[in-house]
Amino acid sequence: MKDSNKRPQGKHAAKMELANRLFFRLYQCANMLHKTGSRAIEAEGLTTQQWAVLGALSREEAHAGMGIGDLARYLMVSRQNLAGLVSRMERDGHLSIASDTRDRRSRIVTMTESGRHVWQALAQPKIRAYYEEILADFSINDTAHALHYLLKLLENMKRLDKEQLKGQDDDQTE
Numbered sequence: 001m002k003d004s005n006k007r008p009q010g011k012h013a014a015k016m017e018l019a020n021r022l023f024f025r026l027y028q029c030a031n032m033l034h035k036t037g038s039r040a041i042e043a044e045g046l047t048t049q050q051w052a053v054l055g056a057l058s059r060e061e062a063h064a065g066m067g068i069g070d071l072a073r074y075l076m077v078s079r080q081n082l083a084g085l086v087s088r089m090e091r092d093g094h095l096s097i098a099s100d101t102r103d104r105r106s107r108i109v110t111m112t113e114s115g116r117h118v119w120q121a122l123a124q125p126k127i128r129a130y131y132e133e134i135l136a137d138f139s140i141n142d143t144a145h146a147l148h149y150l151l152k153l154l155e156n157m158k159r160l161d162k163e164q165l166k167g168q169d170d171d172q173t174e
Contacts, residue, residue, distance in 0.1 A: 026153075040130040044122045045092065049085055051127065054094065054119040057111045065110035067100060094118060 037048040046054070056062060056074050066074070072082045086109055089095040094115030100106035111119065135143060 036134075037130060040126050041123050044118050044126070046118070046123055050089055050094070051123065053082075053085065053089060053109075054111060054115060054123065057095070057109065058116075058119055065098075065108040067106050067108055069106070071109055089115070 034048045037051065038046075041047075041051060052075055053071070056071060057066060068079060068082060068086065071086075072079045075082065086095060086097065090097050093112055096110050096112050097107050098110070100108050138146070
């Protein structure tokens with residue numbers, strides 16, 4: 001009986017050790033992406049956070065711009081963190097911020113012509129070269145599998161985030 005009780009304990013301990021290693025590696029990867037990715041595009045005056053904003057706004061569905069809240073949700077950052085970043089990018093001429101014609105309280109962020117030039121002509125070739133270097137020893141299958149598992153992790157994190165927010169809302173209404 002003791003062996004059957006120890007086996008799940010051992011499996012659980014092994015799974016938790018692997019989980020700890022996995023999440024620590026994700027943390028390290030995020031930090032290295034910021035460090036090495038920013039170096040790849042620093043000549044354009046961009047950081048990886050600005051790269052993400054320009055990338056989000058370069059999508060066809062965002063051609064007319066995005067509301068600050070929508071952009072924050074898409075990038076999975078707080079509105080407060082995004083506000084300072086967007087203000088700096090507006091100051092640098094990459095973005096334009098205007099009131100939403102449908103709701104004056106909302107602001108729409110669009111990429112300026114200058115921002116589009118920096119993104120398409122200057123940053124994109126360097127970003128592609130960065131991807132090629134980082135993924136040089138990945139096959140297409142390796143890349144697809146990595147993406148699959150990262151998306152799975154992301155979906156689980158988003159589910160947990162919703163549950164935590166719901167729990168906070170429930171706590172505040174009691």
